[in-house]
Amino acid sequence: MEISIKYQLITALLSVFIGVFIGLIYDAFKIFRILSGLEFSSKLQKRIETIKLPIIKGLKIKNTKFSNIKRKILYVLWDLLFFVVITPIMQVFIYATSSGVVRWYIILGAFLGFIIYYFTVSKIVSIVYEYTLLVLKIIFSYITYFIRLPFNKLILVLKIKLKKHKEKLANKKTSKEKKTNTGMRQKIVSYGKCK
Numbered sequence: 351m352e353i354s355i356k357y358q359l360i361t362a363l364l365s366v367f368i369g370v371f372i373g374l375i376y377d378a379f380k381i382f383r384i385l386s387g388l389e390f391s392s393k394l395q396k397r398i399e400t401i402k403l404p405i406i407k408g409l410k411i412k413n414t415k416f417s418n419i420k421r422k423i424l425y426v427l428w429d430l431l432f433f434v435v436i437t438p439i440m441q442v443f444i445y446a447t448s449s450g451v452v453r454w455y456i457i458l459g460a461f462l463g464f465i466i467y468y469f470t471v472s473k474i475v476s477i478v479y480e481y482t483l484l485v486l487k488i489i490f491s492y493i494t495y496f497i498r499l500p501f502n503k504l505i506l507v508l509k510i511k512l513k514k515h516k517e518k519l520a521n522k523k524t525s526k527e528k529k530t531n532t533g534m535r536q537k538i539v540s541y542g543k544c545k
Contacts, residue, residue, distance in 0.1 A: 361447045362459040368443050369463020372436050376468070377475050379432050383424075384483060403488065406495045 440460065444452055 358453075358455060361453070362455045364447065365443070365456045365459030366463035366466070368440070369460040369465075370467040370471075371463075372439070372460065373464045373467030373472055374475075375436060375439075376432060376464075377472055377479065379428055380476065381479055381483070383428055384480070401488075403491070406491055 443460075444450060444456060448456065
């Protein structure tokens with residue numbers, strides 16, 4: 351089966367776009383890696399540590415400390431999941447464009463599209479989604495702070511009441527002991543006077 355050069359060029363161009371789409375998927379997986387605490391750019395991490403917010407003072411970012419082995423295992427798992435996602439996409443594309451025949455220019459075009467995306471647009475997208483995640487983290491921190499605030503106040507009031515109750519019980523106990531001790535002293539004193 352002979353395929354025209356025009357069709358091959360169109361397919362190669364489409365495969366470049368598929369490569370860009372795969373790059374977008376890769377960036378989406380980066381977002382999930384950030385959310386799982388596996389990675390955050392060092393520049394943004396330093397900036398986060400210096401942020402001082404009103405009311406909640408500082409931003410607490412879970413910087414999950416993974417050991418090197420766990421980190422490598424998690425990276426491998428994320429990469430395997432990435433390949434599990436992109437493999438059917440490439441299979442459908444190859445089946446749709448060349449009836450399931452894997453052609454070198456399709457693979458090359460997809461790889462080229464991914465590389466072009468990764469070294470150009472991905473840098474901008476990475477900055478945008480990291481700062482978007484930072485803004486969402488700040489918003490989420492405020493929401494959780496204000497949700498926890500009444501419960502924290504309630505717990506504080508309960509602790510104070512419990513402390514006062516314990517003090518009352520302790521005072522009652524000591525006053526009973528004093529009464530018993532004074533009562534005993536009076537009995538002893540009165541017993542001594544009788545003799």
